[in-house]
Amino acid sequence: MICLGIESTAHTFGVGIITEKGKILANVKSAYTTKEGGIHPSLARDHHEEVAESIIQQAIQQANIKEQDINLISFSQGPGLSPCLVVGKEHARDLAKRLKLPLVGVNHCIAHLEIGKLLTKAKDPVLLYASGANTQIIAYDNKKYRVFGETLDNGIGNFLDRVARNMGFGFPGGPKIAALAKKSKKYIELPYIIKGMDVSFGGIQTNIQQKLKNGFKKEDLAFSIQETVFAMLVEASERAMAHTAKRELLLGGGVACNERLQEMCDIMCKERKAKSYVPENQFLTDNGLMIAWQGILQQKQATKTYKQDIRPRERTDDIEVSWKS
Ligand code: AMP
Ligand code: MG
Secondary structure (H helix, E strand, O other), X not given: OEEEEEEOXXXXXXXXXXXXXXXXXXXXXXXXXXXXXXXXXXXXXXXXXXXXXXXXXXXXXXHOOOHHHOOEEEEEEEOOOHHHHHHHHHHHHHHXXXXXXXXXXXXXXXXXXXXXXXXXXXXXXXXXXXXXXXXXXXEEEOOEEEEEEEEOXXXXXXXHHHHHHHOOOXXXXXXXXXXXXXXXXXXXXXXXXXXXXXXXXXXXXXXXXXXXHOOOOHHHHHHHXXXXXXXXXXXXXXXXXHHHOOOEEEEEOHHHHOHHHHHHHHHHHHHOOOEEEOOOXXXXXXXHHHHHHHHHHHHHOOXXXXXXXXXXXXXHHHOOOOOOO
């Protein structure tokens, strides 16, 4: 079985193609970026509409297959921005209709976790999912991927993007903060907000805005931001690992591309004789391949049919894990 998967929850329109055995045939994407300011949902939608057909065709070419070789189409149902989700769904539906193939809708967050497991061979990890709109600490327990901790307000990526915007940079801001942070070792105290296993970034953002007005250096702030917010994520992840007695940590989401976050996760895991796994960057940020792989997992257990609507607010723990992974 070969599945073509379409991702379009937010800034990225991506198409991946993968076989039932997990052989990667293609992963092509185009991301909406800005010189200044954040994501505008309707502009991201326009971007997706503009590139969709070409990205689908490029993926088929990269896979070196014919359309007729594809057996299944999948798409990201949510969570995500409705205008963006609709583009992915419509292109997936049209393709499935034209090629007379089954269509499977999948949950984006779970797809991050399952592709990470496939690529790293982690068996039963705690996932630290740190992306633009989502920040969750997820682990499998009794037929569901349970959320052990999460952000109470913004995703960590959106937080970094907003801070970068306040500093005068465009989207995505995370890599710009990361580059600035490398230029400093001066720690400026910032609020450290973790409530139980949940984190929150709004207060920290306001505090930074104030500090920027008061003339603190951008690179010192960038360094301090990373040290503070990544420590919050590592603390919550460690607690989830202790609670579930799991010995693997898997990173997912665009913010997981950050080398300092990876290093901190690695240190924490070594201290508790656990292992930290990080897939390659192209599979950490949003991508079509993870959607294709999740499509395969769900289609292989044919007892359940999946609805084909978009679900902008779907939660990780809404989904019953009925596939074997
Ligand atoms: P995703 O939504 O999973 O595709 O991730 C996108 C988010 O990842 C954006 O908010 C980016 O700013 C952030 N991001 C990408 N690369 C890095 C990096 N090296 N460090 C921190 N954040 C990053
Ligand atoms: Mg994502």
